[in-house]
Amino acid sequence: MHSFGYRLNGLLTFSLTILAIMCAITSLSDNLNTPSPSAEIQIMNINWFQKQPQGNDEVSLTMNISADLQSLFTWNTKQLFIFVAAEYETPKNSLNQVSLWDAIIPAKEHAKFWIHTSNKYRFVDQGNNLRGKEFNLTLHWHVMPKTGKMFADKIVLTGYSFPEEYR
Amino acid sequence: MGWIGDTVDSVKSIQIRQLLTQAVSLGMIVTSALIIWKGLMCITGSESPVVVVLSGSMEPGFKRGDILFLHMSKDPIRAGEIVVFNIDGREIPIVHRVIKVHERKDTGEVDVLTKGDNNYGDDRLLYAQGQLYLQRNHIMGRAVGFLPYVGWVTIIMTEKPIIKYILIGALGLLVITSKD
Numbered sequence: 423m424h425s426f427g428y429r430l431n432g433l434l435t436f437s438l439t440i441l442a443i444m445c446a447i448t449s450l451s452d453n454l455n456t457p458s459p460s461a462e463i464q465i466m467n468i469n470w471f472q473k474q475p476q477g478n479d480e481v482s483l484t485m486n487i488s489a490d491l492q493s494l495f496t497w498n499t500k501q502l503f504i505f506v507a508a509e510y511e512t513p514k515n516s517l518n519q520v521s522l523w524d525a526i527i528p529a530k531e532h533a534k535f536w537i538h539t540s541n542k543y544r545f546v547d548q549g550n551n552l553r554g555k556e557f558n559l560t561l562h563w564h565v566m567p568k569t570g571k572m573f574a575d576k577i578v579l580t581g582y583s584f585p586e587e588y589r
Numbered sequence: 590m591g592w593i594g595d596t597v598d599s600v601k602s603i604q605i606r607q608l609l610t611q612a613v614s615l616g617m618i619v620t621s622a623l624i625i626w627k628g629l630m631c632i633t634g635s636e637s638p639v640v641v642v643l644s645g646s647m648e649p650g651f652k653r654g655d656i657l658f659l660h661m662s663k664d665p666i667r668a669g670e671i672v673v674f675n676i677d678g679r680e681i682p683i684v685h686r687v688i689k690v691h692e693r694k695d696t697g698e699v700d701v702l703t704k705g706d707n708n709y710g711d712d713r714l715l716y717a718q719g720q721l722y723l724q725r726n727h728i729m730g731r732a733v734g735f736l737p738y739v740g741w742v743t744i745i746m747t748e749k750p751i752i753k754y755i756l757i758g759a760l761g762l763l764v765i766t767s768k769d
Contacts, residue, residue, distance in 0.1 A: 445736060501650060503706065505688075507668045514694060519668035521688035526649065526706065543711070548691045548700070562669040566650045571734045574669060 448498050449570020455496045461489035461561045461577050463506060469540065471552070471588050479552040481545045481584065487523070487561070488536040494565055495530040502527040503564040509578075510557035512549060520545050522559075556583045634661040635730035640673055640682055641740030646705030647671075647684060654741040657684060659730030665692060666699055666725065671732040674703070677717050682729060685712055691722070699725055 469482040487506060494502060505524035512518060522541040527533050562576040629638040642655045651657070659673055666672065668690050673682045688711060689702035700722035704711040713721065746753040 449734070503650060503669075503686075505669060515691050516694040516697075517665075517690065517692040519690040521668055524688075524706075528649070543688060543704075564669055564671075567735075569736055572671075572732065576669075 445569045449567060452496050452498050452565075452567060452570065452573070455494075457493045457575075459489065459491045459494055459563070459577065461487070461491075461579070463487050463559045463561065463579055465559075465582060466538070468585060468589070471585055473550050473588060474546070477550060479547040479550045481552060482540060483522075483545070484538070484540045485523070485559075486536070486538050489534070489561060491527065491533040491563060492530050494563060495533060498567045498570065500528075500566050500568045502533065503566060505562050507560050507562060508545065508557050508582075509560055510552075510555055512547070512551040512555075514549060514551075518548065520547075552584045553588070554584060554586045556581075558582065633659060633730065635659045637673075637682070637729055640684065641743045642684055643681065643744070644683075644705075646707050647686075648707045650706055651684065651735065652737070654739075654744055655735055655737050656740040656743075657732040658734040658736075660733045661728070661730040665697075666690060666701055666728065666731075672701075672703065673729045673732065674723055674727045675729060676715060676727070683712070683715065684732065689722075701725075701728070 464486040465483055466486055467484045469484060471479070471481045474480050485506070489504075491502060491504065503524065503526055505521050507519045507521045509517065509519050521543055522545060523539060524542065525537075527535075558578050558580045559582055560576045560578045562574065565573040626638075630636065632638075638659055640657050640659060642651045642653055642657060645653055657671075657673070666687060668687050670687050671684060672687055673684045675682050683703075685703040685705045685708075687701050688704045689700075691700040693699070701724070702711055702713070702722055716723070746756070
């Protein structure tokens, strides 16, 4: 009952159990945080808007993105993954979401920012339905913790639309 | 020579009842582990409720050796979710983020494009020849939680199988030679 093997086994089991409980409590402590993020996205320019040879519409645009996401950080946050997606409806698809730009915010200090950028990923439709269409821009964020449950949420900004004609 | 005689004696002196009791308790341990695993599969709705991150394509968020807890609900797949999927013809599941979603109005089926956070381009290069999007049946689950570093045990046992054999051999020896 007191051999080295039994003592080592007992110690290992106990320490693993304690570690697991600590991780669970750490994750639960994230629920105490009440975030209040804000964001604004302006489309500065539609650079071009064409129909590809395969028949899909493609658009390139330049955006001004400003946001304050500092309230999302807790002591258990490793990083914040944010991305801007365009959401719209087409005759064939009830929902289309296209990610235009993303970034990783590693620390609270960087969570209040302003960036002027063109879309990082190509905005290609499944079809050619974009002319004159209205769409929303949503800023999504994913809180990646040091350990435990991941959270995600978004802010929806409405009122954007494509030009009526290709250019 | 006397040593061989001693071993033969001790083998003969093992009582059948004791041996059977040990075999049953070993069987109980193995089956309860299996019950827990299958139970987790039912609760999370995913074929594989826990996966180990094998590549660095999601750094700095997930590093090689982290484990992810998966859950698959009937909720529609939306952009930004981290999903684990299998490509036809490949056995290793891939953990990447959804960047594009096209959901059909009539059937509710969904076309999904994924990309690793740390990769430059999207996953079209990884998909099967001619495949442009993933569908729901390719996706094993959504990542909902994670634990760092714990997966290294699995990676070491897979990449250096000798360690797995040594471990199982040592455990087996321990069970047989223990007094209870």
